[in-house]
Amino acid sequence: MKRRASFEGSSLTEQNTRRMRLQANAMLNASTFDPTPLAKFILNLRQKPANIDQNDLMAVLEVIFTNLLKRESLDTQALQWDSLYTETWVLLLDRIGSTSQVETLMALKVCMSLIKSEAESPFVEGDWPIGKLKSILEILINGPERTIVLKEFGKYTKYLDVLNLSIKFALELAPTGDYQHDTIKALNYLSLVNQLDLGKAVLSAQKYHVDTNKSHRSFTYEKARKKLNKIWRGIIASSNGIDEDLHRMVLVVLLERILPHMEDPIGVTDFLMNSLHEYDGPIALLALQGIFVLMQKQNITYPDVYEKLYQMFHARVFSNKYKSRLFYLADIFLTSTHLPENLVAAFVKRFARLALKSPPKDAVIMIRFICNLLLRHTGLQKLIRGDPLAEQVSDPYNEKEKDPVKTEALNSSLWELHFLQKNAIPEVANAATFINNPLPIMEFDLGPLLDVEDSRIFDDLLKSKAKQYMLSYENTKTLALAKHDTVTKHFDLV
Structure with a gap:
């Protein structure tokens, strides 16, 4: 009975949706505008009936007001929709x-569709409806967590035009005081700032939300850049004592x-x-x-960077959602062929050890990474020429040493790769055979x-076509065993 009631309710909801669309079309196509159906739609938006x-309903209202705002002229009776439009906007907010x-x-x-229609409307006086955009951002920042909505x-x-105004409002709507006193509002604000992209792709596209002369086309990169730097100064001044989630979000926005x-x-x-050391x-x-960006573009050197990078590679890294970023950074940091061999050897051994206890996908990455490092630093190729059995018993490499230079990795060998060749996952075993x-x-x-x-390796194995092996060279025509079979030489089937 409950299931039937649910189906009936769903059917009734679909019928009401079709009825609303028909009423909206009839109202818009009528020779004389009658706001009565529109008032009923708005009443339903306010009261939220279950059926x-x-x-x-919001989609129907969007179609109605978009159509009305596009009309070149409206009679006196049609102007009644203006108050209904204002009421609808409040309900949408x-x-x-x-x-x-x-x-x-x-x-x-x-709301964003109506902003566009209102700004492009031929009879709406004034400029871009910036107040409406500000009201949207106020609600998004001051409400519950809105990370997905802000995305x-x-x-x-x-x-x-939206970017220019959003940067302006981000300055005006910045939380006052330290973020630790209102973490939800701070997270929403940082999520908004993270959408303010001044990259080349956005600037070169030259796209505007409002396609009219009313649009705020006074956007200049230098002005936006100054405002963005002012936003950052406010962020860093309010970030004292914040928790790790907010600290991570501040770093994401910065980068x-x-x-x-x-x-x-x-x-x-x-x-x-x-942030790196604490x-x-x-x-x-x-x-x-961030430090790598400064080293690359500002030609600055930092102490202990490689030591900290080395310490980041541990077993827990495989459950980190920033894992790919870590491998990417390590690949860049270890690109130079002028690095000391004992330093690079420590990374090679660390990757080999981690490959023994990592998921298959990560094991393949580290094996390929090891091969790349051996190609960049040919002096390390002696690590693959040692006695794997002897080194496995007495390996001079000290994996507990935090300083990679002191790990004695250069005196070790890559016995781990010989061990990985026996891995149960074919892709891992094949990768280690290099x-x-x-x-x-x-x-x-x-x-x-x-x-x-993570699941792709197993899925690929399932999809791959297995080799066909012949089990019998004679097709059996009865339930009896094939002729000259070994069993028939010694047993009779009754």
Whole structure:
């Protein structure tokens, strides 16, 4: 009975949706505008009856108001919809602050569509409706956690007019005081800043949300850059005593949105070094990436960077969502052929040891990484020529030593790769066999491997066609065994 009631309720909701669409079409196509059906739609949006899908209702209202705003002229009776439009906008803002993420995303879409239609309307006086955009951002920042919704809002910041206004409002709506006093608001604010992309792809596209002369086309990179730097100064001033989640988000914003456009990149040195040495895991990794950017673009050297990078490779790294970023950074840091051999040897041994106890996908990555390092540093190829059995019993490599230079890895051998050749996963075993043959001329591209999902190796094995083996060279015509079979020589079937 409950299931039938559910089906009937679903059918009734679909019928109401079709009825709303027909009523909207009839109202818009009528020779004289009658706002009565529109008022009923708005009443349903306010009262939220169970038999009406609220997302469908918001979509119908979007179509109605978009159509009305596009009309070149409206009679006196049609002007009644103006107050209804204002009421609808208030209700949509309320839905953006709703606890239902589905309704919030739909309300955001409708609001941004109405902003575009209102700005392009031929009879609406004034400029870009910037107040409406500000009200949206106020609700997103001050409400419950809206990380996913703000990520959806990032689709609109690809337009230069929305980007320009969002940067302006980000300055005005910044939380006051330390972030630790209101972590949810701080997280929402940082999520908004993380959508403010001043990259070349956005600037070169020259796209605008509002396609009219009313659009804020006064966007200039230098002005936006100054505001973004001011936003960062506010962020760093409010980040005292924040928890690890907020600290990680601050680093993400710095790396992805702020650092490429900073007026004084060296000014974040202390923040990055403190993050690197005081934290472990993702925070230290993100700080390391920032330090690498400064080393690369500002020609600055930092002490103990390789030691910290070496310590980041441990068994827990395989459950880290920033794992691919760590491999990427390690590959770049170890690119130079002028690094000391004993330093690179320590990384080679660390990768070999971790490959013994890592998931198959990560084991393949580290084996390929080892091969690349052996190609870059030919002096390390002696590690694959030792006696694997003897070294396995007495390996001079000290994996507990934190300083990679002091690990004695250069006096060891890669017996781990011989052991990995017996791995149950064929892809891992095959990858480890490179030491049995002359090393390849070209390095392996780690990029595709870093994008592989954990379950892909097993799925590929299932999809691969197994070899067909002949079990009998004679087709049996009866239930009896084949002629000259070994069993029939010694037994009679009754």
